[in-house]
Amino acid sequence: MSLAFSLERQVALSAVARACRLTSSVFNKLVKNETVTKDDKSPVTVGDYSAQAVVNTILSRAFPDDPIVGEEDASDLKSGTSETAQTLRKRITELANEALTADLAYGDVADWGLGPGQERTTEELLNAIDRGNHAGGPTGRMWTLDPIDGTKGFLRGEQYAVCLALIVNSRVELGVMGCPNLPHDLSKPDGPRGSIFVAVRGQGAEQRTLTLGDPKPLQLPHLPISELSFLESVEAAHSSHSFNDRVSSTLGITKPPTRMDSQAKYCALARGDGGAYLRMPTGVGYKEKIWDHASGSLLVTEAGGMITDGRGAPLDFGLGRTLGENFGIVAAGAEVHPLIIAAIKQVNEQKV
Numbered sequence: 534m535s536l537a538f539s540l541e542r543q544v545a546l547s548a549v550a551r552a553c554r555l556t557s558s559v560f561n562k563l564v565k566n567e568t569v570t571k572d573d574k575s576p577v578t579v580g581d582y583s584a585q586a587v588v589n590t591i592l593s594r595a596f597p598d599d600p601i602v603g604e605e606d607a608s609d610l611k612s613g614t615s616e617t618a619q620t621l622r623k624r625i626t627e628l629a630n631e632a633l634t635a636d637l638a639y640g641d642v643a644d645w646g647l648g649p650g651q652e653r654t655t656e657e658l659l660n661a662i663d664r665g666n667h668a669g670g671p672t673g674r675m676w677t678l679d680p681i682d683g684t685k686g687f688l689r690g691e692q693y694a695v696c697l698a699l700i701v702n703s704r705v706e707l708g709v710m711g712c713p714n715l716p717h718d719l720s721k722p723d724g725p726r727g728s729i730f731v732a733v734r735g736q737g738a739e740q741r742t743l744t745l746g747d748p749k750p751l752q753l754p755h756l757p758i759s760e761l762s763f764l765e766s767v768e769a770a771h772s773s774h775s776f777n778d779r780v781s782s783t784l785g786i787t788k789p790p791t792r793m794d795s796q797a798k799y800c801a802l803a804r805g806d807g808g809a810y811l812r813m814p815t816g817v818g819y820k821e822k823i824w825d826h827a828s829g830s831l832l833v834t835e836a837g838g839m840i841t842d843g844r845g846a847p848l849d850f851g852l853g854r855t856l857g858e859n860f861g862i863v864a865a866g867a868e869v870h871p872l873i874i875a876a877i878k879q880v881n882e883q884k885v
């Protein structure tokens with residue numbers, strides 16, 4: 534008898550590994566005009582688009598009936614007539630095809646449309662990006678993809694993650710995250726780096742190399758308050774640094790926070806770095822996106838930790854493309870999590 538979701542896990546690992554190779558190589562070659570600004574003023578690069586094209590192409594071949602909730606869409610790319618749009622389309626086609634046609638590697642199956650000779654046209658690749666336009670919702674199977682989470686970190690040469698999760702009836706069942714720049718040891722930022730993380734509900738969490746070898750099970754250690762440090766966003770606009778400071782003082786945490794872009798924070802947490810991830814809103818109105826938290830939330834719970842919103846409510850992945858009214862995110866070891874929720878309440882009460 535095979536384990537639940539074993540095929541999905543193999544396909545997701547293979548897709549994320551290929552996307553990571555693509556994003557790592559594109560970083561060194563990025564030139565002007567390969568990063569554009571979206572309507573919400575956030576950046577997107579040829580790396581984000583090509584990685585979404587690669588992952589969606591593989592998913593669509595392996596699971597043709599599964600909808601995909603992906604961050605990026607190709608409408609501007611398809612309609613653009615400027616020289617920039619034409620250059621972008623050409624680059625995305627080159628990069629995605631380079632990744633899809635690379636030799637079969639560990640775990641790959643040629644039937645997924647991979648390997649030499651499997652080039653796609655620009656139109657096919659742009660349509661693959663748009664397979665990510667699904668609206669989400671409470672029932673059925675769906676994938677959610679963030680082809681580059683932490684695009685700002687990616688552009689700085691710092692942390693980012695390729696994040697893919699399978700949601701079934703609102704529950705995350707499988708999560709894979711590729712973190713090409715994450716140091717194996719956070720205290721040695723110039724040492725070896727790059728890992729892929731995977732979790733399946735009920736089957737635990739593990740860390741592998743970027744070529745999917747050397748699986749290591751992950752278990753969140755119990756860290757006393759004296760050893761805790763908050764993992765938080767680098768971007769002050771994404772989560773309130775000052776609120777975290779106040780929660781930290783309330784709990785008697787003395788270590789400074791560890792700032793890191795993307796869901797790499799969940800990966801660091803799951804392997805015992807930091808001990809807690811706190812993301813409280815900077816204002817009202819922003820709704821967290823499901824692709825920013827789906828894979829990370831399962832990794833943390835499968836490593837023995839807990840995750841809720843800032844009020845202690847479970848994250849709801851069945852509301853569409855966003856987490857709806859969930860307010861902030863708290864992920865931590867099971868012993869520490871309730872203490873953080875209590876400290877947040879205390880800080881909020883002090884405010885009024």
Ligand SMILES: Nc1ncnc2c1ncn2[C@@H]1O[C@H](COP(=O)(O)O)[C@@H](OP(=O)(O)O)[C@H]1O
Pocket residue numbers: 575604679681682683684685686765766767768770771772793794795796814815819822825
């Ligand atoms: N005002 C806001 N509040 C919270 N998150 C935001 C935000 N604006 C953008 N984001 C999200 O923050 C993500 C990065 O998170 P982090 O700060 O942990 O690196 C972005 O993902 P992308 O980089 O995939 O667009 C984006 O979805």
Ligand SMILES: [Mg+2]
Pocket residue numbers: 575576577604684
């Ligand atoms: Mg983005």
Ligand SMILES: [Mg+2]
Pocket residue numbers: 679681682683824825
């Ligand atoms: Mg993101």
Ligand SMILES: [Mg+2]
Pocket residue numbers: 581604679680681682683684
């Ligand atoms: Mg992204």
